[in-house]
Each structure stands twice: as structure tokens, then as C-alpha cells.
Amino acid sequence: xxxxxxxxxxxxxxxxxxxxxxxxxxxxxxxxxxxxxxxxxxxxxxxxxxxxxxxxxxxxxxxxxxxxxxxxxxxxxxxxxxxxxxxxxxxxxxxxxxxxxxxxxxxxxxxxxxxxxxxxxxxxxxxxxxxxxxxxxxxxxxxxxxxxxxxxxxxxxxxxxxxxxxxxxxxxxxxxxxxxxxxxxxxxxxxxxxxxxxxxxxxxxxxxxxxxxxxxxxxxxxxxxxxxxxxxxxxxxxxxxxxxxxxxxxxxxxxxxxxxxxxxxxxxxxxxxxxxxxxxxxxxxxxxxxxxxxxxxxxxxxxxxxxxxxxxxxxxxxxxxxxxxxxxxxxxxxxxxxxxxxxxxxxxxxxxxxxxxxxxxxxxxxxxxxxxxxxxxxxxxxxxxxxxxxxxxxxxxxxxxxxxxxxxxxxxxxxxxxxxxxxxxxxxxxxxxxxxxxxxxxxxxxxxxxxxxxxxxxxxxxxxxxxxxxxxxxxxxxxxxxxxxxxxxxxxxxxxxxxxxxxxx
Amino acid sequence: xxxxxxxxxxxxxxxxxxxxxxxxxxxxxxxxxxxxxxxxxxxxxxxxxxxxxxxxxxxxxxxxxxxxxxxxxxxxxxxxxxxxxxxxxxxxxxxxxxxxxxxxxxxxxxxxxxxxxxxxxxxxxxxxxxxxxxxxxxxxxxxxxxxxxxxxxxxxxxxxxxxxxxxxxxxxxxxxxxxxxxxxxxxxxxxxxxxxxxxxxxxxxxxxxxxxxxxxxxxxxxxxxxxxxxxxxxxxxxxxxxxxxxxxxxxxxxxxxxxxxxxxxxxxxxxxxxxxxxxxxxxxxxxxxxxxxxxxxxxxxxxxxxxxxxxxxxxxxxxxxx
Numbered sequence: 001x002x003x004x005x006x007x008x009x010x011x012x013x014x015x016x017x018x019x020x021x022x023x024x025x026x027x028x029x030x031x032x033x034x035x036x037x038x039x040x041x042x043x044x045x046x047x048x049x050x051x052x053x054x055x056x057x058x059x060x061x062x063x064x065x066x067x068x069x070x071x072x073x074x075x076x077x078x079x080x081x082x083x084x085x086x087x088x089x090x091x092x093x094x095x096x097x098x099x100x101x102x103x104x105x106x107x108x109x110x111x112x113x114x115x116x117x118x119x120x121x122x123x124x125x126x127x128x129x130x131x132x133x134x135x136x137x138x139x140x141x142x143x144x145x146x147x148x149x150x151x152x153x154x155x156x157x158x159x160x161x162x163x164x165x166x167x168x169x170x171x172x173x174x175x176x177x178x179x180x181x182x183x184x185x186x187x188x189x190x191x192x193x194x195x196x197x198x199x200x201x202x203x204x205x206x207x208x209x210x211x212x213x214x215x216x217x218x219x220x221x222x223x224x225x226x227x228x229x230x231x232x233x234x235x236x237x238x239x240x241x242x243x244x245x246x247x248x249x250x251x252x253x254x255x256x257x258x259x260x261x262x263x264x265x266x267x268x269x270x271x272x273x274x275x276x277x278x279x280x281x282x283x284x285x286x287x288x289x290x291x292x293x294x295x296x297x298x299x300x301x302x303x304x305x306x307x308x309x310x311x312x313x314x315x316x317x318x319x320x321x322x323x324x325x326x327x328x329x330x331x332x333x334x335x336x337x338x339x340x341x342x343x344x345x346x347x348x349x350x351x352x353x354x355x356x357x358x359x360x361x362x363x364x365x366x367x368x369x370x371x372x373x374x375x376x377x378x379x380x381x382x383x384x385x386x387x388x389x390x391x392x393x394x395x396x397x398x399x400x401x402x403x404x405x406x407x408x409x410x411x412x413x414x415x416x417x418x419x420x421x422x423x424x425x426x427x428x429x430x431x432x433x434x435x436x437x438x439x440x441x442x443x444x445x446x447x448x449x450x451x452x453x454x455x456x457x458x459x460x461x462x463x464x465x466x467x468x469x470x471x472x473x474x475x476x477x478x479x480x481x482x483x484x485x486x487x488x489x490x491x492x493x494x495x496x497x498x499x500x501x502x503x504x505x
Numbered sequence: 506x507x508x509x510x511x512x513x514x515x516x517x518x519x520x521x522x523x524x525x526x527x528x529x530x531x532x533x534x535x536x537x538x539x540x541x542x543x544x545x546x547x548x549x550x551x552x553x554x555x556x557x558x559x560x561x562x563x564x565x566x567x568x569x570x571x572x573x574x575x576x577x578x579x580x581x582x583x584x585x586x587x588x589x590x591x592x593x594x595x596x597x598x599x600x601x602x603x604x605x606x607x608x609x610x611x612x613x614x615x616x617x618x619x620x621x622x623x624x625x626x627x628x629x630x631x632x633x634x635x636x637x638x639x640x641x642x643x644x645x646x647x648x649x650x651x652x653x654x655x656x657x658x659x660x661x662x663x664x665x666x667x668x669x670x671x672x673x674x675x676x677x678x679x680x681x682x683x684x685x686x687x688x689x690x691x692x693x694x695x696x697x698x699x700x701x702x703x704x705x706x707x708x709x710x711x712x713x714x715x716x717x718x719x720x721x722x723x724x725x726x727x728x729x730x731x732x733x734x735x736x737x738x739x740x741x742x743x744x745x746x747x748x749x750x751x752x753x754x755x756x757x758x759x760x761x762x763x764x765x766x767x768x769x770x771x772x773x774x775x776x777x778x779x780x781x782x783x784x785x786x787x788x789x790x791x792x793x794x795x796x797x798x799x800x801x802x803x804x805x806x807x808x809x810x811x812x813x814x815x816x817x818x819x820x821x822x823x824x825x826x827x
Binding site: 311334335337338339344346351352353354355356357358362366367369370373376377378420 | 690693694695696699700702703706707709710711712713714715716717773774
């Protein structure tokens with residue numbers, strides 16, 4: 001492959017966040033007028049790399065070469081000016097403005113009186129949309145478009161700046177199959193127009209349809225490429241994504257299991273927008289006391305939604321039955337879930353787990369405040385005892401229980417969320433990505449804690465998108481493909497390949 | 506605690522103190538017992554409303570209807586006391602004692618607040634809109650109830666509430682102190698109070714922790730309504746008259762007191778005592794400017810700037826909140 005065919009080259013890129021290395025000396029080439037697909041697990045560093053390439057993160061080690069010249073973008077705007085555009089997974093459009101207004105946002109065309117030149121902008125927008133096979137009038141409000149069409153508007157925005165490289169981050173995660181077909185046609189057209197595509201997706205089936213080459217990322221490192229896609233098999237791709245050496249990972253103790261504590265049957269959750277499609281479809285499983293049950297799934301598989309549904313957050317739209325200790329229970333709100341001995345450690349602890357401006361002790365007592373009430377009033381002695389107990393048990397590193405939760409590290413914040421639930425003495429604990437964004441030591445502490453909770457007879461359900469984690473800490477692993485359970489493995493039979501194969505079904 | 510955090514913590518008290526010193530130097534009538542009671546009596550209505558407003562704002566809400574609810578519940582109490590419920594067609598007449606009439610006012614205030622809470626929680630009407638609607642509904646109801654004319658001549662027993670003295674302290678001050686004391690205990694020492702802060706601090710986390718968000722919010726708006734009724738009864742009693750346009754724009758003075766007192770409009774941070782200090786600052790400023798013969802027009806301009814300064818100070822001290 002000659003130099004002239006490489007439009008963008010990353011050379012030895014390293015990026016660290018507060019001591020965590022997200023990218024470690026990554027070097028790769030983006031080939032001109034090709035669909036370059038980056039594959040890798042969640043946390044492999046794909047998003048970080050995309051953000052560096054598109055100017056979101058201006059600070060990193062290493063160099064970027066665009067058409068052989070060194071570049072360093074200080075902002076996404078600058079990257080766009082140089083011809084690199086990114087289509088994010090979450091679209092960034094303003095709903096109550098027209099397609100034209102969105103495409104031209106920040107670069108409006110004005111006439112000689114300084115007034116917006118709608119005629120010219122609409123014409124140009126129309127031309128762009130035609131190029132993308134989108135026949136919606138450019139004056140339509142974005143709010144009235146389907147997600148697939150909104151994505152086309154985003155692409156049109158990129159094309160207006162004459163983008164030479166378009167980065168697409170999971171572009172098919174939110175659109176229908178028909179819209180995927182259109183998107184792939186658009187990608188083919190863009191290729192003909194000498195636009196280079198950098199594409200991220202988890203859906204392996206679709207990748208074979210459009211990829212010209214694969215680039216594998218794993219644990220922040222470039223692990224190889226597959227240049228000859230027509231010869232490649234799915235197994236090759238999976239090996240590129242996983243195939244890591246397992247080294248001194250924590251392994252859960254083998255504990256005797258108790259009686260069944262939770263059983264769900266036929267849990268389904270229709271999509272909000274399209275009732276015939278499902279976020280969670282016909283999921284059944286059981287969980288025993290002392291068991292750690294893992295749910296693995298790639299982004300968008302419906303793992304979080306499954307937990308939320310069982311926890312009563314979608315009671316108006318869900319169907320299915322929930323049994324606790326063999327008794328059928330109706331759970332219509334988080335209140336019911338908590339009253340029935342469940343706890344949920346959410347995926348985003350800052351948004352949903354903690355009241356950040358409150359001190360640690362108030363967060364710990366939040367879900368079980370009745371135990372610190374004496375004669376109708378909150379008793380600060382009891383509250384402090386409770387806080388000290390869990391700060392000690394969970395080894396929360398803090399100067400005092402009165403410290404504001406927002407000043408704690410991620411790992412310690414997570415421990416406070418756990419403490420809040422343990423203070424309710426639950427029977428069942430749901431952990432959604434319990435170690436996301438926390439350092440290795442805190443991770444290990446949380447693994448041991450999960451083990452100890454199981455030992456005390458709790459049923460623990462762990463959702464994770466980290467394969468090594470889920471294989472290490474769970475007795476049994478359920479795999480979610482798109483909205484359904486597509487595999488079940490005991491800890492002994494589970495291998496990375498088997499799990500990944502089920503996850504992409 | 507270092508000096509800076511101490512100053513930040515007590516900034517309203519320091520501001521109040523400085524204000525009093527300056528006014529005392531500028532006017533010999535300011536620092537008198539009489540003027541002191543005057544100020545206290547004048548702010549008592551605002552403090553009562555503002556305590557309710559504080560609770561609402563702590564949950565990240567707002568209540569624009571307190572001025573109208575104040576007028577309506579005051580008018581209801583006055584009407585019940587003076588005329589009772591008289592329905593000749595049904596051959597029905599119910600007379601009301603002072604106590605019964607006041608209770609009637611509370612029921613109306615609490616009921617309208619409950620309605621606010623119901624709209625906000627069940628129909629997801631934003632608090633600004635729900636209480637804006639109530640602002641005009643309750644005002645209209647006041648006009649209907651009074652026929653547009655004041656209800657006067659309510660008798661000495663009723664007048665005692667707003668004008669009487671007990672143990673050397675004016676009755677409105679007693680009532681206000683009791684309201685404040687109860688509110689302080691509720692916010693600091695009860696589960697309900699803790700939940701109010703939790704909801705305002707992070708509603709999502711509070712919901713996932715199993716809190717009954719809707720119930721707590723409905724109660725908060727109901728309490729705001731009851732406290733507006735308390736203010737309405739004090740005001741009606743003091744004037745010996747229920748005015749149809751009583752309490753007009755009181756919601757704004759109340760929000761001003763809350764904000765000057767350091768409660769964050771984004772919810773989850775603030776205190777009842779802060780609000781009391783905020784109301785005192787406004788009251789002292791009003792009184793001082795009157796004593797100094799500053800024109801009422803200038804008074805409004807000055808009050809506006811005081812609000813701005815208070816909020817800017819708050820921003821500086823809490824730079825990370827949105």
C-alpha cells in the first residue's frame with residue numbers, strides 16, 4: 001500500500017486519563033476511499049481514538065498525519081475544517097430547527113443586507129440531501145424526522161464542509177434495518193466520491209457487508225489488521241477483538257448455592273417509539289442465593305434496560321412475571337423493588353447513584369433511613385454509626401463521613417453507592433457495570449466484595465461489557481444479543497470466543 | 506475552618522450586620538425598639554411564605570402562586586368569619602368561630618397547594634407553569650369570593666392575631682418564630698426534610714433509592730399553600746380587612762428572600778435560616794430606605810441590585826453548579 005493511499009495516519013498515539021491509560025502507542029493507517037472498520041470490545045480505546053482524530057481531545061502523545069502532513073487539532077471545528085468529520089452515536093441536532101438550519105448552524109450564509117439567505121441555503125441543503133438519497137424537503141423540522149433521516153442530516157453537515165474523512169461511531173445502533181440499507185448505500189456512494197470512512201460497530205454481521213479492511217484494538221493497543229476481508233471469517237474477527245492473555249485475574253471462589261431468590265419469566269420491554277420492536281424480548285432466568293450471575297452484552301444489547309425493567313422503572317410498558325423467594329411479586333416502581341429487598345447500583349453513578357453534593361453519610365443512609373430515625377427524628381449518632389460501619393467494611397478512602405461525595409474518586413464513590421444498598425440489607429443486588437471507570441485496585445476490591453456478598457447469601461446480578469471481568473467474578477453467565485438472551489454458560493464452560501459468538505447473534 | 510469558609514458561611518449575617526450599622530449611623534430612628542418590632546412585623550408575612558418557598562425550591566421547583574393563595578385563603582377566612590356559610594335555598598346557615606374561620610383558610614391554602622403538587626407530579630406540568638396557572642386561578646377565585654370589595658370589620662379577636670402582643674412580643678412574630686422553628690426541625694431532623702434535599706440534589710438517584718418522589722413533592726406544595734394561608738391570615742388580621750388584591754407580587758419578594766438567603770434555584774442546597782436572613786435583609790433595607798426618605802422608585806432599583814449581588818456571591822462560592 002503506497003503512501004498516497006493513506007489519507008490519515010496515527011503514529012504512536014498514547015492517551016492517559018488520570019493515571020488510566022486509554023491508548024497505548026497506537027499506530028494505524030486510514031486508507032483513502034475505503035471503509036476502515038475498527039473493532040474491539042467496550043473499553044478497548046475506540047472512542048478515545050475517535051475523539052483524538054476528530055479534535056475532541058487536543059492533548060495526547062504521538063503524531064497525526066493528514067495526507068502526510070503533521071496536524072494537531074485544537075477543537076472539533078478545526079478538525080472539520082481540515083476535512084475530518086465525526087458522526088456521533090448520539091446525534092447532535094437541534095430538534096425544532098429545520099434541516100437547512102441544522103446543516104448550516106454556525107456557518108450560515110447571509111445576503112448583502114446581512115440577512116439569512118434561505119433560498120441559497122435551502123438549495124445547497126437540497127443538493128446535499130439528494131446526494132444522500134434523502135428526499136425530505138430541507139425546510140422540514142428535524143424533530144419530525146426518523147432517526148435514520150436525522151443521521152443523514154448529520155452526514156450532510158459533514159459533507160457541507162467537504163469532509164475527506166468521515167468517522168462513524170456505531171451508526172446503526174439506533175436505526176431500523178431499512179435505514180441501515182440506505183446508510184450502506186450512502187457509504188458506498190461516499191466511497192466513490194473519494195471520501196474515506198472510519199467505522200466503528202459491534203455488529204459483526206453488518207461489518208462484513210461494508211468493510212474494506214479491519215483494524216483491531218484491544219486494551220488500548222493496536223493488535224493487527226485484516227486487509228483481505230473477502231477471505232476473512234467471523235472467527236478471525238473475534239480473535240482480533242478478544243484473544244487476550246489471561247494474567248493474574250481475580251477468580252471467584254466456588255461457593256455452595258442456596259435456594260432460588262429471584263426468577264423472572266418472559267420479561268419484555270417494547271421500544272418507546274416503535275411498539276413492534278423490543279429493547280428486551282422474552283427474557284427468563286433465575287438467580288439463587290449465594291450466586292453471582294453475569295449478564296454480558298455489547299453496547300445497546302438491552303442489558304441496562306433489562307435491569308431497569310425488573311427494578312420497576314418501566315412498569316407501564318413491560319410484560320412478564322417476577323418471583324421473589326418463589327412468590328409472584330408485582331413491582332411497579334423502584335419503591336416496590338426496594339421494599340422487596342432489591343438494590344440497583346446503576347451504570348452512571350454520578351447521574352443516578354449519588355446525590356453528589358451530599359456528604360457520604362447522607363448518601364449511605366438514603367435508601368434505609370428508617371433505621372436511623374428515633375422518636376420521629378433523624379438521629380445523627382445512629383447515622384454516623386451506620387456510616388462508619390460501611391466506610392470500614394468497604395474500605396472507603398475518605399477523610400471523614402462528612403466529606404462531600406463529589407470529592408471522592410470513582411472507586412470510592414462506587415463503594416458509597418454499594419454501601420447505600422448494603423445498608424438496606426437486600427436479598428438481591430443488581431450491579432450495572434460496577435467497575436466502569438475505576439482503577440485496578442478498586443476494581444479488585446469490588447470483586448472481592450461481590451464474592452463476600454454472595455458468601456453472605458445475597459443473589460447478585462452483574463451486568464458487564466468487560467469479558468475478563470464477567471468471566472472472573474460470575475458463577476454463571478447469560479449473554480444478551482440484541483434484546484434477547486442468546487447464550488448461557490457456567491463459569492467452567494465459558495470462553496471468550498463462546499461468549500462473543502453469542503453476543504453478536 | 507479557615508477564615509474564608511467562615512466568611513462564606515456567615516456572609517448573609519455579616520451583610521445584615523453591616524447594613525444595620527450603616528443605617529444606624531445614618532438615621533437615629535433606625536436603631537430603636539419600635540422600629541425593630543416594626544421591621545419584624547412587616548417581614549413576618551414574607552418569612553412565612555418564604556419558608557414554604559424554600560422547601561419548594563429545595564426540590565428544584567418554584568411556586569408562583571403563593572401571593573394569590575395568600576389572598577384567597579385570607580379572604581375565605583374573613584368571609585367565613587363575617588358571613589359564615591349562608592344558603593337560604595337549602596335552609597342552611599353555618600357560623601364560624603375565629604378558630605373555625607382560620608382553619609377554613611388553611612384548608613383552602615393547603616388544598617390549592619395540593620392541587621399544584623398533583624398537577625406537577627401526575628401530569629408532569631412544569632412547576633413554573635402549574636403555579637403560574639394557579640396564580641391567576643386563585644386570584645380570580647378571590648375576586649369571585651369577595652365580589653371585588655374588601656371584607657372588613659372582623660372583630661377584635663381576629664385582629665389580635667395580626668396586631669396583638671403576647672409576653673411583650675407581637676403576635677405575628679410569635680407565629681413566624683414557630684413556623685420557622687418547625688421548618689428548621691423538619692428540614693434538619695426528619696426523613697421528610699432529608700428527602701427534600703435528596704430530590705433536589707439528584708432526583709434520579711433519589712428515585713432509584715426507593716423514595717416516593719411524587720408523594721414528597723405533593724406534600725411540599727401543600728405545605729407551601731398552608732404557609733401562604735398563614736401569611737394571608739396574618740395580613741388580613743393586621744389590616745382588619747381581606748383585600749381582593751392582597752399579596753400581589755408577594756411571590757417575587759419571597760423568591761428574593763430565598764435567593765438572597767443562599768438557596769440554590771437548581772435545588773438541593775440551602776436552608777430555612779438562610780431564607781430568614783434573606784427576608785431580614787430585605788426588611789431592614791426597606792425600613793432603612795424609608796427612614797432615609799429614599800424615593801420608592803430608587804428602593805426598587807436598590808433591591809434589584811441586592812438580589813444580583815447575592816446571587817453573584819453565591820456563584821463565586823459554588824462555581825461548579827449549573
